[in-house]
Amino acid sequence: SAVISQKPSRDICQRGTSLTIQCQVDSQVTMMFWYRQQPGQSLTLIATANQGSEATYESGFVIDKFPISRPNLTFSTLTVSNMSPEDSSIYLCSAERGAQETQYFGPGTRLLVL
């Protein structure tokens, strides 16, 4: 399995500001994913991040609001831009090595926007 860490683990932010969440994997992975999980809800995929290409966004999520970087095979960032209270949620990254197609999750970032 892959060991995945995220920073920060939690944050409280003011509306209108932006927060960048970092995701680090302990080994090289082909694909990384960013999810949002509202309290008591399931996981909703925001985008898929592959190294060397633009992120692919799901319906309802746009690059201007959630810019993503994937500079190498072990790291990715998600920025939540111009935040509003509706962005309060848990943001999770996941990664898979491709061959096994098993996704492992980071611990999540709990975001509260005031």
Add this chain to the structure above:
Amino acid sequence: GENVEQHPSTLSVQEGDSAVIKCTYSDSASNYFPWYKQELGKRPQLIIDIRSNVGEKKDQRIAVTLNKTAKHFSLHITETQPEDSAVYFCAAMQTGSNYKLTFGKGTLLTVNP
């Protein structure tokens, strides 16, 4: 796109009883079906998965069955323990395509001592 339905949304059992959670999927091209357990405040953790060339898979007290014709798969937990209490998510993926997981809405399992 893929749609995954999961039932029940909540399940309460007595310690030692069995628990069964069922999921259906819509895309016949899906061929990989993982199950995740998420304890309160923790990350989802993979507990078992099954691929479409297999009908059943077991790992100690946990088993998953897959019926490709009916497009449904189930998680079976036997001899439940209080530490099994968590939210369980099923998911479906078409491997070799976009590798996207589509999740069910989750089942809150409570095991009463």
